[in-house]
Amino acid sequence: MLKTLALLAAASLVATANITQAGEVSVGTLDLKTPFAYATPPSAKVGGGYLTIANTGDAADRLVGATAKFAPTVMLHRTVVDDNGTARMEHVMGGIEIPAGEMVMLAPGGLHIMFMGLTAPIVEGETPEVTLTFEKAGDVTLPFDVLRPGTKPEAHAHSH
Numbered sequence: 001m002l003k004t005l006a007l008l009a010a011a012s013l014v015a016t017a018n019i020t021q022a023g024e025v026s027v028g029t030l031d032l033k034t035p036f037a038y039a040t041p042p043s044a045k046v047g048g049g050y051l052t053i054a055n056t057g058d059a060a061d062r063l064v065g066a067t068a069k070f071a072p073t074v075m076l077h078r079t080v081v082d083d084n085g086t087a088r089m090e091h092v093m094g095g096i097e098i099p100a101g102e103m104v105m106l107a108p109g110g111l112h113i114m115f116m117g118l119t120a121p122i123v124e125g126e127t128p129e130v131t132l133t134f135e136k137a138g139d140v141t142l143p144f145d146v147l148r149p150g151t152k153p154e155a156h157a158h159s160h
């Protein structure tokens with residue numbers, strides 16, 4: 001009986017995303033923290049999205065893709081610096097692994113979500129929704145904070 005209840009509880013955790021605190025969403029064994037994007041000028045066609053993903057489970061998961069209403073194409077990218085010191089972005093093939101018990105940061109200058117072919121600018125202060133797709137945890141839609149380019153997200157210490 002207890003075992004059945006535990007299984008049911010585990011199943012419901014997988015099926016629904018729980019908002020645990022402002023700016024933090026959990027889905028399955030994953031905690032998604034400080035999702036943010038940078039505001040874009042009106043004519044911009046691309047923008048970047050970032051967040052930290054912690055895997056509290058004992059099996060690896062994988063971020064395999066993302067979608068957003070404001071961008072017809074969303075890719076997973078990594079910024080790399082070549083031997084000449086030139087930064088460029090490359091498509092991350094096969095998705096981003098989130099190892100068991102570890103935390104992966106998507107951050108400026110490294111791994112990021114690339115919103116391409118923007119149909120509307122990303123506006124500071126708005127909270128556009130982005131759907132992330134994980135191999136095991138499934139789809140989770142969460143709001144991204146929009147920050148002025150160059151600024152860093154604050155630790156979420158909102159007092160309500």
Ligand SMILES: [Cu+2]
Binds near residue numbers: 114
């Ligand atoms: Cu990119």
